[in-house]
Amino acid sequence: MNWDKLFSMQKQLDGYIQSKHHLKETDIFQAKILALLVELGELANETRCFKFWSTKPRNEKTVILEEYVDGVHFILSLGIDKEYLYEDKALETVITTETEQFNHVFEAAVAFKGDPSKLNYETLFTNYLQLGKLLGFSEADIQAAYMKKNEINYERQIQGY
Numbered sequence: 001m002n003w004d005k006l007f008s009m010q011k012q013l014d015g016y017i018q019s020k021h022h023l024k025e026t027d028i029f030q031a032k033i034l035a036l037l038v039e040l041g042e043l044a045n046e047t048r049c050f051k052f053w054s055t056k057p058r059n060e061k062t063v064i065l066e067e068y069v070d071g072v073h074f075i076l077s078l079g080i081d082k083e084y085l086y087e088d089k090a091l092e093t094v095i096t097t098e099t100e101q102f103n104h105v106f107e108a109a110v111a112f113k114g115d116p117s118k119l120n121y122e123t124l125f126t127n128y129l130q131l132g133k134l135l136g137f138s139e140a141d142i143q144a145a146y147m148k149k150n151e152i153n154y155e156r157q158i159q160g161y
């Protein structure tokens, strides 16, 4: 996957949002971490993977992918803030349940908040990609859905959302 292209699109979007909301000089690192954690919760809710008490089916794959790419936005954005990129590498196949993998991603996000090192960023990125793989998304699916949501994010800003 060409992550450089997505990083560059994200950088433009973040710049647009920050100038629109007069945040150029404000530290929004904490807000972006919380936003990522909230998106992860929303994503988990759409999969319903942890709802052992319920028999209701999970939401459609397209809806789950839309939620997934909101998390991609915030992970790219956090990397940009800390001046990190992600280089594509072969993903190890994880032998976990979706629920365990969600918990890994939560842990990785909290670890990155406490110590925003390059290594912790890579761990967060990799864990999130492995979650995407477990949810059945190909890199092409993720890239296409990211592009679509990136455009929607501009439209929402223009509409004064």
Ligand SMILES: O=c1ccn([C@H]2C[C@H](O)[C@@H](COP(=O)(O)OP(=O)(O)OP(=O)(O)O)O2)c(=O)[nH]1
Pocket (backbone or CB within 6 Å): 013, 014, 017, 018, 069, 070, 071, 073, 074, 077, 149, 153
């Ligand atoms: O600096 C930022 C801030 C936000 N976003 C993007 C990420 C995500 O794709 C979207 C925010 O998520 P969402 O669309 O779910 O927004 P919301 O306000 O939570 O929507 P809703 O009120 O519909 O739940 O904005 C960025 O890319 N950069």
